[in-house]
Amino acid sequence: MILIGERINGMFKDVKEAIATKNKQPIQDLAKKQTEAGATYLDVNVGTAAADQEGTMQWLIETIQETSSTPLCLDSQKVNVIEAGLKVINAEAGAILNSTPLNKKNDEEILDKYIEMAEQAGPKASIIALTMDKNGVPQDIDTRVAIAAEIVQKAMEKGFDTQRLFIDPIVLPVNVPNAQVQAGNLLAAMDQIKYLSDPAPHMTVGLSNISQGTSERNLINRIFLAIAMSHGLDSAIVDVLDEKLVNAVATAEMLMNKQIYSDSFLKVYTTANKA
Amino acid sequence: MPVPEVKESFTGSVNRVTLGATKDSGGTRTSTITVGGARNVVYGGSIENAGEKPVIAMDVLDSRPDDWPDLLAENYQDVMDSPGDWAKKCIEQFGADLICVKFEGIHPDKKDLDAAHAVKVTEDVLKAVGVPLVLWGSGYDEKDNQVMPKVSEAAKGENALIGSVKEDNYKALTAIALADGHHLITHAPLDINIAKQVNILVSDMGFPLEKVVTFQATGALGYGIEYAYSIQERQRLAALGGDKMMAMPAICDVGYEAWRAKESKLEDAPGWGDVKDRGPMWEATTAICLLQAGVDIIRMRHPRAVATVKNFINQIWQ
Numbered sequence: 376m377i378l379i380g381e382r383i384n385g386m387f388k389d390v391k392e393a394i395a396t397k398n399k400q401p402i403q404d405l406a407k408k409q410t411e412a413g414a415t416y417l418d419v420n421v422g423t424a425a426a427d428q429e430g431t432m433q434w435l436i437e438t439i440q441e442t443s444s445t446p447l448c449l450d451s452q453k454v455n456v457i458e459a460g461l462k463v464i465n466a467e468a469g470a471i472l473n474s475t476p477l478n479k480k481n482d483e484e485i486l487d488k489y490i491e492m493a494e495q496a497g498p499k500a501s502i503i504a505l506t507m508d509k510n511g512v513p514q515d516i517d518t519r520v521a522i523a524a525e526i527v528q529k530a531m532e533k534g535f536d537t538q539r540l541f542i543d544p545i546v547l548p549v550n551v552p553n554a555q556v557q558a559g560n561l562l563a564a565m566d567q568i569k570y571l572s573d574p575a576p577h578m579t580v581g582l583s584n585i586s587q588g589t590s591e592r593n594l595i596n597r598i599f600l601a602i603a604m605s606h607g608l609d610s611a612i613v614d615v616l617d618e619k620l621v622n623a624v625a626t627a628e629m630l631m632n633k634q635i636y637s638d639s640f641l642k643v644y645t646t647a648n649k650a
Numbered sequence: 651m652p653v654p655e656v657k658e659s660f661t662g663s664v665n666r667v668t669l670g671a672t673k674d675s676g677g678t679r680t681s682t683i684t685v686g687g688a689r690n691v692v693y694g695g696s697i698e699n700a701g702e703k704p705v706i707a708m709d710v711l712d713s714r715p716d717d718w719p720d721l722l723a724e725n726y727q728d729v730m731d732s733p734g735d736w737a738k739k740c741i742e743q744f745g746a747d748l749i750c751v752k753f754e755g756i757h758p759d760k761k762d763l764d765a766a767h768a769v770k771v772t773e774d775v776l777k778a779v780g781v782p783l784v785l786w787g788s789g790y791d792e793k794d795n796q797v798m799p800k801v802s803e804a805a806k807g808e809n810a811l812i813g814s815v816k817e818d819n820y821k822a823l824t825a826i827a828l829a830d831g832h833h834l835i836t837h838a839p840l841d842i843n844i845a846k847q848v849n850i851l852v853s854d855m856g857f858p859l860e861k862v863v864t865f866q867a868t869g870a871l872g873y874g875i876e877y878a879y880s881i882q883e884r885q886r887l888a889a890l891g892g893d894k895m896m897a898m899p900a901i902c903d904v905g906y907e908a909w910r911a912k913e914s915k916l917e918d919a920p921g922w923g924d925v926k927d928r929g930p931m932w933e934a935t936t937a938i939c940l941l942q943a944g945v946d947i948i949r950m951r952h953p954r955a956v957a958t959v960k961n962f963i964n965q966i967w968q
Contacts, residue, residue: 538659574659635888635896637846643895 376624377416377610379448379471380409381583383435385422394424394431399438406443412615413624413645416471417443419460420450429459436463448473448503448612454488466497473612474503474543477522477529483509486526490535501539503579506564512545514557519544519564527571537572541579541610544568548587549595558585558599562606569607579610597623605631621645662892663689664701664946665860667899669748669833670782671809676831679808680780683748685863685946686899691886692944693966703967704941706956707784707949708746709905710736712771713755713763719915721929725953733771734778741779744953745960750784751775752906756797757788765800772804784811784901784947786835791819799826806830811901811947813837814865817848824852835901837865840877842884849895862898863947870907870914871936878902882943902940905951908933930954938962 382405385391393401406417417439425431428451436447446469449460457472464470475489482488486504493500506513506522513519523542530540544564547557561580569575585599586592597620600611604627615621625644628634634644666687671677688701714730715723725744729736733751740746753768755761775783785801787794799822802812813835815823820836827834836852838845845866853859864885869878888896908914914932917925933955937948941963950956 633891635846635884635893636843637850637895638843639847639850643850646894 376604376628377577377579378414378615378621378624379416379418379579379610379612380405380412380414380615381418381581381612382409382614382616383417383439384420384450385424385431386420387422391422391424394421394435397434399441402435402438403442406439406445409615410443410445411645412618413621414445414615415610416446416448416469418448418450418473418612421456428453428456432456432460433463436460440465444468446470446499450474450612454485454492457489457492461492461496464496466500469499469501470496471541472496472500472502474505476505477508477525480509486529487533490530490533493539494535499539501541501577503541503543506542506544512547514560516560516563516567519560520567523564523568523576524571527576530576531572537576538574540576542568542571542576543579543581546580546582546584546599548589549585550587550589562603565603565606565608575607577610578608579612580608582611582613593617593619596620600624601627604628660689660890662890662894662897663687664886664889664899664944665862665897666702667833667861667863667946669784669809669811671807671831675809677808678776678780679782681782682809683782688886688889688944690890691883692942697968700967702946704946704948704963705747706745706960706963707748707750707901707947708740708744708956709750709752709949709951710740710775711755712751712753712768713761715754719909719929721915721926722909722952732774734774737775737779741781744956746781746950746956748781748784748947749775749779750786750949752786753788753794753797753801755788756793757790758793759790760788762793765797768797768801769804772801776805776808782810783808784813784835784949785832786813787823789814791816795819795822798823802826802830802832805832809833811835811863813863815848815852817844817851820848820851821855824855824857828855828857833861833863835863835865836898838867840867840869840874840881842866842881845881845885846893846895849898853895859894859898864896864898864900865902866900868902868904868907868936868940870904870911871932871939872913873907873911875936875939878940879943882940882945886944899946900944901947901949902937902945903949904933904937904940905949905955908936908955909951930958934958934962 421431448471450473489502504526506519586595664686668684670679670682689699737749755763787798811833814837836848866881869875914929930952937959
């Protein structure tokens with residue numbers, strides 16, 4: 376399971392403060408802690424912490440890279456912020472550009488742009504592509520799959536390895552009125568997306584979104600994650616510092632026979648599977 | 651939609667392990683042996699990903715065995731009382747890549763030989779041959795815990811492969827192997843879950859996983875080889891999948907197991923073909939089968955079986 380640690384995000388108070396005071400320590404601590412907890416990538420999101428989003432993205436990346444070699448996942452809806460990040464990132468061990476829709480009303484070619492940026496960043500750089508288009512986020516299964524198919528096709532046309540493609544079928548909060556059916560729709564869409572190419576594209580979700588505004592957030596997160604894994608999800612943006620969540624991932628992988636059982640299977644999960 | 655090119659996409663590989671220490675590295679070996687390194691299943695894809703050639707470790711016992719069938723023993727009658735000469739014969743006449751000294755004689759139910767004897771045997775074999783050694787206890791835990799640390803010490807600095815350690819008996823030998831700079835054999839009874847657990851246990855003691863070789867136990871042709879095969883195969887796939895706790899090269903004990911089978915030695919069985927061929931064939935077939943599952947070091951006994959298997963290896967790993 377490719378776990379993308381979500382904590383370096385300007386929406387969190389400690390990160391926001393660190394950005395405001397240019398205090399590197401809390402950021403570097405989060406990088407270290409998340410890596411030790413099993414993060415394959417560290418998500419980097421400026422959030423609403425600063426007016427200068429480009430400069431802040433660069434400061435965050437440089438701060439993390441001073442003490443950590445864990446690959447980064449640049450998280451912004453703005454192309455210019457991702458571009459600014461790519462100028463200072465070390466993508467040798469990998470990087471993820473997070474994220475692009477299939478197309479936008481004011482930018483039909485946005486997916487192409489992301490693919491090109493990833494190509495320029497290096498041979499191990501990937502992108503997260505959302506199953507949404509200029510019409511917004513689809514509510515049904517078929518449209519999600521159709522958009523995913525267009526994304527995969529576009530990647531193939533451009534010679535972009537589908538192993539560098541993360542399809543995000545978009546998780547919606549389960550407590551939004553009439554949205555409770557969406558979790559099931561997502562799983563049904565995943566069942567089809569995994570057959571769009573061979574090898575399959577990766578699939579990822581912003582997990583914490585499922586429990587937004589609910590009680591029992593951690594429980595909802597980890598149960599949904601385990602279920603989604605059995606439908607082909609092989610990556611997620613998560614709170615890796617939630618030990619029970621990582622234990623659920625380890626257990627799900629073991630039950631799916633992706634990891635060989637041993638009496639210490641929980642203990643070794645994060646160390647045994649580091650690339 | 652274009653048909654995509656299907657590529658091998660293994661992320662992991664089998665650890666590359668070098669046994670033996672030459673003078674430059676503080677030992678007295680004249681050569682070293684490197685095994686492992688595969689980045690694919692056996693015969694899967696290009697030779698670049700096939701890793702190192704598997705090797706044959708011929709068994710030398712610490713004392714004259716009294717239960718070997720004549721057809722096997724006749725190759726060694728002149729050397730069976732001298733492990734050094736025995737080792738030399740295996741290397742010079744039979745083409746062994748390395749020597750596995752098996753301390754059968756220390757077993758309390760066999761000859762109950764003492765540590766001084768085992769140390770003498772180790773020293774003799776080290777003097778007689780320049781190849782790396784595998785040093786393997788009797789399997790009787792209590793006695794092995796007394797004797798094998800002394801054997802380890804006698805071979806200190808030689809970067810031998812010493813074993814075996816099991817889930818319920820690993821601490822003594824792991825500690826001494828670490829101190830003496832040897833590689834370690836982790837041993838499980840045809841049980842992949844326990845195999846992984848033993849690796850975790852020795853790793854918890856600070857023993858580097860890169861210096862471990864696994865022994866999953868071996869079943870001969872007709873005697874459970876399918877279990878050994880599927881476990882070796884699963885170990886390889888786990889290694890390729892990136893599981894660091896299963897990424898070790900593997901050793902198997904073909905010689906002992908094949909010659910335990912009645913088919914390899916029963917003389918009064920006219921329907922089974924000439925017994926002179928049958929034994930070596932049983933051993934060679936067992937070895938070749940396990941090679942295909944992904945083992946790296948094969949313990950063997952009969953010179954004709956060794957020749958057959960070496961020929962096979964050389965043709966495949968060109």
